[in-house]
Every structure is written in C-alpha cells, then in structure tokens.
Amino acid sequence: MLTITGLSHVYGNGTRALDGVNLTIPAGMFGLLGPNGAGKSTLMRTIATLQSPTSGSILFDGLDVLKEPEALRRTLGYLPQDFGVYPRGSAYDMLDHMAVLKGIGHGGERKQTVEALLHKVNLWDVRKKALAGFSGGMRQRFGIAQALIGNPRLIIVDEPTAGLDPEERNRFLNLLAEIGDNVVVILSTHIVEDVADLCPRMAVLAGGRILLEGAPLDLIAETQGRVWQKTIDRAELDDHMRDYRVISTRLFAGRTIIHVASDGSPGPGFTPVTGNLEDVYFSTLDASRRPVTPVAA
C-alpha cells in the first residue's frame, strides 16, 4: 500500500504543482485522472524519487520513500510520460542493457527475463529491430517491458495511451490488466476510458489537489438523478452553456447532445440519464472551477 500525506511541490518559478495531496493507494490498478497541468507528472516523478517534494511524506509498505529512495527504486517499475530516447540499438539489446542497470547481472537469469518480457509484450518477432523504427504502440509496449524488469511491486505509468490508435491502446491496456493483483499500479492519464476500463479505484487531481477519490462504480452511482441530457441545435449551444452547468457536449448525427449537472430537472426538454465516468469527471472539474458562494452571515 502506498500512503501519501500532505504532499506539496512548488517549482522554482513559484508554480504550486502539488498542494497538500493525501492519497492511500492499495494494491491493484489505481487511476489518477486529471487535465493537462493538473500535477500528475509531478506527482508520478515524486513517487518515483526523481524529484523531491517541498513538503509531505510518502510511505510504501512501511518504507519511507523520501528517506530511502534507493530502496524504493529497487522495487519500482516506471514508464515516464516522455520515455522518448529511441536509440539505434535493437529492442533485445536495450532491454538486456536495462536489465543490467536494474541489477540482474547473472547471464542466464537475465536472458530468461529479457526473453520472457519480449514474449509478454508481443515484441519477440521484432526483437532484433532498432527501437528507432518502432511505432508509437510498439514503443509503449517496450516501455512496459522495461518497467516490468525485476518484478517490481510498485509500477507507475504516466499517460501511456496518449497518441495510440484504438487497437494499440487496447493491446496496451490488456498488458496492464495482466499485471498481478499484489502489485500497486498507478495509471496517470487524462483519458477517462482508460480508468473506466481498468481501475477499481481512482482519484481526480486538478490544480495540484485531489478533488475526488473512490471506486468508479460508487462514484457513478452517486450521479444518479444528477445528470440530465438534451439534444439541441448547434446554434443553441452558447445559450445553454450560459444558462446551465453543461458538463459535456458531443455531436450525434449533426446535432449536439449536452449533459448537464443538476440536482433537479434543469428545465424543459431535459431527460435524466444514467451517468458514466465522464460525467463524474467533468462534473467534478466543473464544480471545482465554480466560484464558492459565500455563506450568508
């Protein structure tokens, strides 16, 4: 279990990227959802001990991560957002090299590890090809292979599916789903479906703060009776945006379908809909952006 308490980070230029983050992350797949600039990468890099926070603490199964970063690194698998160096070396050689860096020195054991991982991520047939020639999906599958070296107990994947086509995204998510239940896996993403597809627990991070935490199914159940739908013409959109708490819009057959957050019927033409995780996410972001109404004295 990973326990984060009062974690804050202020960059040198004054940007407060994390602002008192408290999170308890059990074993299994945990989705950390947030818009661009929310602080996700800052949080992931801090947990991965690549940068030190301004204040706060992180414990992983009793280990004080900030005091003993080396010990954490031995049990960490990390796929950073910008895993972007694609040298001319082959997939096999690079993975072998990374296994050496991870301390798997013994030749036979390393060979077995590297071969098993290449099979697992379905890159065995292209193991002799240069990483530089890999597609985005192949690179991300290589990225997960290197993260799995040495059977880590904490795995962090930062925005792994951005830019993948649907088939590769599926392949990648299936790989994540195969990681054992006893491992803490943190999936940081701005893509709601990634979390909906995989994660029994999740949190929403925005503006460096945790806005929401829980099980997606419970959070969806809580939207019952609070999400309303209406189909309108495009020309009516601006008025609706002004008059209602519109949490999402999408086009269907040339018309616009809006979802509105409201505790009762917002008005004529609206029908109640069963919320989904997108509604949970966007209504949470919407609520956090609304000015706080002062309580009358």
Ligand SMILES: Nc1ncnc2c1ncn2[C@@H]1O[C@H](COP(=O)(O)OP(=O)(O)OP(=O)(O)O)[C@@H](O)[C@H]1O
């Ligand atoms: N090295 C840095 N120096 C100054 N500010 C930074 C630095 N890195 C990130 N920030 C700022 O901190 C905030 C959080 O950034 P961060 O990259 O952690 O968010 P994110 O949720 O990962 O966003 P994205 O999905 O766009 O990467 C942003 O306002 C960003 O501009």
